[in-house]
Amino acid sequence: MTVENRRARSPRGSGDDLRDALVTATAKLLETHDLNALSVRTVTSATGVSPTALYLHFTDLPELLRAVKARFFGDLRDQLTAVGGTGRDRVKALALAYLAYAREYEGRYAVMFHAHRRTDAPSTPAAELVELGWAAFEPLIAAVGAVLPDASVDEIRETSLELWLALHGRAQLSVAMPWFELPDEGRYVDRLVRQVLG
Amino acid sequence: MTVENRRARSPRGSGDDLRDALVTATAKLLETHDLNALSVRTVTSATGVSPTALYLHFTDLPELLRAVKARFFGDLRDQLTAVGGTGRDRVKALALAYLAYAREYEGRYAVMFHAHRRTDAPSTPAAELVELGWAAFEPLIAAVGAVLPDASVDEIRETSLELWLALHGRAQLSVAMPWFELPDEGRYVDRLVRQVLG
DNA sequence: ACCTGAACACCGTTCAAGT
DNA sequence: ACCTGAACACCGTTCAAGT
Numbered sequence: 427m428t429v430e431n432r433r434a435r436s437p438r439g440s441g442d443d444l445r446d447a448l449v450t451a452t453a454k455l456l457e458t459h460d461l462n463a464l465s466v467r468t469v470t471s472a473t474g475v476s477p478t479a480l481y482l483h484f485t486d487l488p489e490l491l492r493a494v495k496a497r498f499f500g501d502l503r504d505q506l507t508a509v510g511g512t513g514r515d516r517v518k519a520l521a522l523a524y525l526a527y528a529r530e531y532e533g534r535y536a537v538m539f540h541a542h543r544r545t546d547a548p549s550t551p552a553a554e555l556v557e558l559g560w561a562a563f564e565p566l567i568a569a570v571g572a573v574l575p576d577a578s579v580d581e582i583r584e585t586s587l588e589l590w591l592a593l594h595g596r597a598q599l600s601v602a603m604p605w606f607e608l609p610d611e612g613r614y615v616d617r618l619v620r621q622v623l624g
Numbered sequence: 625m626t627v628e629n630r631r632a633r634s635p636r637g638s639g640d641d642l643r644d645a646l647v648t649a650t651a652k653l654l655e656t657h658d659l660n661a662l663s664v665r666t667v668t669s670a671t672g673v674s675p676t677a678l679y680l681h682f683t684d685l686p687e688l689l690r691a692v693k694a695r696f697f698g699d700l701r702d703q704l705t706a707v708g709g710t711g712r713d714r715v716k717a718l719a720l721a722y723l724a725y726a727r728e729y730e731g732r733y734a735v736m737f738h739a740h741r742r743t744d745a746p747s748t749p750a751a752e753l754v755e756l757g758w759a760a761f762e763p764l765i766a767a768v769g770a771v772l773p774d775a776s777v778d779e780i781r782e783t784s785l786e787l788w789l790a791l792h793g794r795a796q797l798s799v800a801m802p803w804f805e806l807p808d809e810g811r812y813v814d815r816l817v818r819q820v821l822g
Numbered sequence: 823a824c825c826t827g828a829a830c831a832c833c834g835t836t837c838a839a840g841t
Numbered sequence: 842a843c844c845t846g847a848a849c850a851c852c853g854t855t856c857a858a859g860t
Contacts, residue, residue, distance in 0.1 A: 444843085460740060462660065466834055476845050478835080487834070532739075541734035541800040542658060556803060584807060588790070588815065595793025602739040605754060609782060617786065621819040642824085664853055674826050676854080685853070 445483040445493075447473050452494045456533040461540060464491075491537065492552055498534045499558035502527055506565040514619065516569045521593055521615040524566075528597035529611075536601050539594070566590060573623055588622050643681040643691075645671050650692045654731040659738060662689075689735065690750055696732045697756035700725050704763040712817065714767045719791055719813040722764075726795035727809075734799045737792070764788060771821055786820050 451472040455464060466487055470477045484490045505527055511519045528535040567586040574582060600608060608614070649670040653662060664685055668675045682688045703725055709717040726733040765784040772780060798806060806812070 462740070465832090467832085477833095478837090478846080479844060481835075482843070536739035539796065539800045540739070541730075541796070542660070559801065559804070584815075587807070588812075588819070591793035591797060592786070592790045593793070594797055595789035595791070598737065598739070598796050599789060599792055602737045603757065606757070609785070614786075617782075621786075663851090665851085675852095676827080676856090677825060679854070680824070 442483070444473070444475065444479065448480060448483065448490060449493050449497055452490060453497060453534075456494070456537055457531070459533070461533075461537055488542070492555060495538055496554055496558050498531075498538050499555070499562050501534075502538075503558070503562040503565070506562065509565065512572070514573055514623065517566070517573060517589070517623065518615050518619050520566050520569055521589065521619065522611060524590075524593050525597055525611050525615070528601065532601050535597060539598055563590060570623070585622060589618065592618050592622070640681070642671070642673065642677065646678060646681065646688060647691050647695055650688060651695060651732075654692070654735060655729070657731070659731075659735055686740070690753060693736055694752055694756050696729075696736050697753070697760050699732075700736075701756070701760040701763070704760065707763065710770070712771055712821065715764070715771060715787070715821065716813050716817050718764050718767055719787065719817065720809060722788075722791050723795055723809050723813070726799065730799050730802075733795060737796055761788060768821070783820060787816065790816050790820070 448469060452464065452469050455468065455472060459468075464487075466480055467477050469487075469490065470480050473479075480487070480490065484493070502524075505523055506520055509516070509519045509523045563586070566589060567582060570586040570589065571577070571582045574585065577585070596608060596614060599606060646667060650662065650667050653666065653670060657666075662685075664678055665675050667685075667688070668678050671677075678685070678688065682691070700722075704718055704721055707714070707717045707721045761784070764787060765780060768784040768787065769775070769780045772783065775783070794806060794812060797804060
């Protein structure tokens with residue numbers, strides 16, 4: 427992974443500028459590079475600082491990646507809240523927007539649902555991520571609630587989750603196994619919404 | 625990642641013994657360790673050979689991981705073909721067996737559907753993996769076909785895929801975000817099968 | 823035929839130091 | 842207050858050599 431030579435960054439005014447710059451640079455690199463092509467050195471080099479500068483704002487590389495994940499979940503939520511429509515059409519539009527996000531930003535989606543951890547760490551839930559995940563999920567819950575006015579909160583949540591898990595299954599598979607041919611997104615969403623919403 | 629000191633392996637009789645030993649050792653390490661805790665050195669050390677011995681049987685580390693993935697898909701297929709039952713009960717039993725595999729072997733599932741690649745490599749489909757993926761999928765297709773005797777091959781495939789994508793969505797999410805609380809597996813499968821199979 | 827050892831350019835992270 | 846440089850124990854991979 428060769429990174430263009432940038433001029434060394436002048437000492438900065440203050441605050442979280444470098445932190446933001448590192449997150450932005452990492453997000454950009456993920457558009458064109460694999461997750462494990464990311465290193466402290468490529469990220470800092472792309473930002474124009476020394477490798478050790480990363481540790482001024484993050485405890486380690488995984489924490490930087492968590493911050494990047496958080497940004498991606500925020501972006502996804504923004505895309506979904508911008509979706510229009512009402513009733514069942516709105517549910518379908520949200521489903522299509524979700525699949526579109528995964529398709530357009532494959533690298534992001536791979537990182538957002540990347541299965542790391544495993545025994546070593548105490549599986550730190552990273553409260554911020556939990557919250558952002560739920561926040562991104564909310565528009566779908568609201569849209570499903572509008573379609574099922576007589577359903578309880580639990581029923582709405584369960585139904586929304588079924589929709590989301592089917593969307594995630596398709597999105598994640600297409601990222602993990604791009605060679606696996608899947609039916610048209612529109613058709614998939616039509617059938618899914620009919621099956622789950624009745 | 626500390627690995628117990630093993631005696632150096634004596635020169636072997638012949639053939640693919642070392643290859644198998646490396647795949648087995650890697651599979652075992654994945655039961656307790658994260659994917660990126662795997663290295664050429666931990667794998668070969670666990671096998672009792674020098675780091676460079678890996679290159680006698682694999683072009684590089686990713687190819688070893690592909691071989692491990694292939695073994696896991698074979699295992700999954702074995703588990704699914706061992707499932708009994710007929711009709712709709714068989715479909716449900718297969719779904720539960722699928723989720724059970726992902727739950728019991730989280731590390732395996734994470735590797736099987738790990739989204740690597742991305743621009744650098746030409747996204748080598750790895751024909752062997754494609755075939756093994758389909759082979760693991762076949763039992764479900766057959767079970768769905770038995771439930772829908774009047775359906776066309778395409779309809780059966782599409783319906784089976786919908787079932788599988790919903791199962792994969794749940795399985796992969798539980799591996800990627802274990803802190804996300806999901807409804808009971810039995811209830812999920814009951815509702816899913818009713819929704820998709822009508 | 824099968825495996826090892828030394829060597830290469832990397833890697834994440836720490837810590838003392840610079841401005 | 843903010844950032845760098847040298848150093849540490851690692852990493853994947855190559856290649857010449859050992860038995």
